[in-house]
Amino acid sequence: MASFMGSVLTVFLALVVVNSSATEFQVGDEFGWQQPGSNNSAVYSNWASNNRFHVGDSLFFKYKNDSVLEVDKWGYYHCNTSHPIIAFDNGKSIMKLDRSGPFYFISGVPDHCKNGQLLLVEVMEPHPISQSPQSIADSPEPHLAADSPASSPSLGVVISITPCSLVIALLVTSLALVCSAP
Template sequence: MALRAVFVLLFVLATFGPIITSAKDFIVGDQSGWTVGFDYQAWAAGKEFHIGDKLVFNYPVGEHNVYKVNGTDFQNCTVPLQGTPLTSGNDTIVLATCGKKWYICGVANHCSLGQKLVITVQPQALPPSIAPAHPPAWSYSRGTKRPFFHFNWP
């Protein structure tokens, strides 16, 4: 029985452990950073954002900031009245929930000049490297009605 518990624990760790370490850091705008005159829609196109990933906004302190806003404020470039901007110049946001996320710069007219980002965050996915080549098969051991796992690992 103890051996079975150890096997189940190892199986769970092998299956779900890599999810914890598979988060990615995305430098918003790559080398350009968070700035005016950059196409953040093009930057985000083709990227997959998942829960646990991080967005890193790099910019010169005092020149920009980052507000998390809703879709309406994003469209209208409206700075929220009760929001507090991120202002460190190296702001990290951990993506904690699924769905659309909107970010703008609240300095002057930077948002209307294109300094805004919208992304869609997806649930965590199993990396393909840990998916078994063949699913486990069930069988019954002799003299018992309890199922027994057989793994056919390549």
């Protein structure tokens, strides 16, 4: 009976891990990567603020007669195309977000950046998964840096509940109760 419960628990954990996979975001959604109109110059900053980006996710740039440049912070704020970190011009470009922190993108077409075709994506730190919730709870309270935006300390535990994982958790609990009954 213990091996059956172990198998059910393994399947449950595998399903939970699958739910935390990387996401590919199409930049600008249906609008794609193009020069915005004069009344829509904040389209990319609005798009980025409505999404959460994690290490391992990727950005899909879809465009015509344009290009995508990853640049440094200075290049972003000055719309400088002369020293890109990476340049794409094939119409369908994918950029993997392989680290936390800011990523800066601009169009390589003159004046498109100045007219609002630029994107700043802030990639979140990966969540710590090496500690169990119990060992995190037993550890001393972390000190927050003075410039930290956090208003309260966090245990660093992420719980993602999807309908599928909720049903599986209920099934596992029900089976455990049935199997342990005399």
